[in-house]
Amino acid sequence: MDALARAGVGERIAYQRRVARMTQQQLADAAGASLGTVRKLERGERNPGAGMLEALADAMGVDVAVLRFDPKPTRTSVRAALPALSAAIATYDLPEDGPARPLSALRVAVSEAARWRVAAQYTRIARCLPDLLAELARAYHRASGADRTDLARLLVRAYRSADAMAYKFGAHDLSARLIDLMRWATVEAEDPLMTATLAYVRTETYFAARAHASGLRALENAIDTAPPPGSTRQAAVRGALHMRAAVIAGRAADASAAQLHLAEARSLAGRLPEGIYCGTAFGPDSVRAHEVSVAVSLGGDHLTRALDVAREWRPPPGLPAERRSGFHIELGRAQLWSGLADHAFASLRTARDIAPQHTREHPWVRQDAAVLRRLKRADAESLTSFAEWCAAS
Secondary structure (H helix, E strand, O other): OHHHHHOHHHHHHHHHHHHHHOHHHHHHHOOOOOOOHHHHHHHHHOOOHHHHHHHHHHHHHHHHHHHOOOHHHHHHHHHHHHHHHHHHHOOOOOOOOOOOOOHHHHHHHHHHHHHHHHOOHHHHHHHHHHHHHHHHHHHHHHHOHHHHHHHHHHHHHHHHHHHHHHHHOOOHHHHHHHHHHHHHHHHHHHHHHHHHHHHHHHHHHHHHHHOOOOOOOHHHHHHHHHHOOOOOOHHHHHHHHHHHHHHHHHHHHHHHHHHHHHHHHHHHOOOOEEEOOOOEEHHHHHHHHHHHHHHHHHHHHHHHHHHHHHHHHHOOOOHHHHHHHHHHHHHHHHHHHHHOOOHHHHHHHHHHHHHHHHHHHHHHHHHHEEEEEHHHOOOOOOHHHHHHHHOOO
């Protein structure tokens, strides 16, 4: 990845196209460009504009930041979208007049935003969610009966995608407001599994406030009131709550509660395949990744467990990018704390390869990169480049 960072944008386009197993013609067709344009871009004979770069990234299914390899434009584009997002949610109950697509088209748009969320493609969310939320609000207030209920469910999902972007970029007040709107829309959606999922998302506010013991109590209350695990979706939602409770129990230094919830999550995961249920990845692989999260949260002697997991298992490619990169970020912290500086840096670079935006915005990455830089002042360029990339101080 460091060689790729030094490459020009044309080389990065060519590299990602080969990774996507696309021909130049296929990329041109998917991006709405000519074959000659793609060839010139890859040879460095022409520089793409912002719109073309986004079209190419969308066509290859990668984040545009991978092609730019420049943190500043991504941060700027996401933060520039936050006022528009605030305006869209401020008028949730009195939306401005305007068009609204049919329910079927809105359903597709919301599902696409959910895919961007689990893939940690926050610039796409920033680009599309303000308008989509305003459109959903218009459609909701014009609808009645079953359509209105369906639109409330779409609003919950769309608010969650917007919240992921806001939370990851440190806009915690905006994130809390989006969670409040999720709560409002969940009541209108009349879906008990969405109520349980809301408790999973709301845990962000406890992480941000470092109110870990309170967050654990809130999750345990949600588990008590969640539907019993009679169906696959019910088992997955309950299992995800246990998984989340295990991590926050670790942050609260409650090892017994952490292990109890992790065991419950593991038991439920054994009953179903890995997948995304009600917007949350859950299954045997997700639980295994969370074993590392719990070990790092508990720290001390528990770090050995994180290293043991990594020796025998790595997240498979089918796991969402955000979860895979999170595993390597947390593994890197365990390795750093265990005196394995080179391994820690390798883990951070792997996380960057998987999900650059998630990795760059993660506070642990900045902290750990800064520590690594101080520990290895003589180790040159790649570590310095990485630290500058993620704005480590």
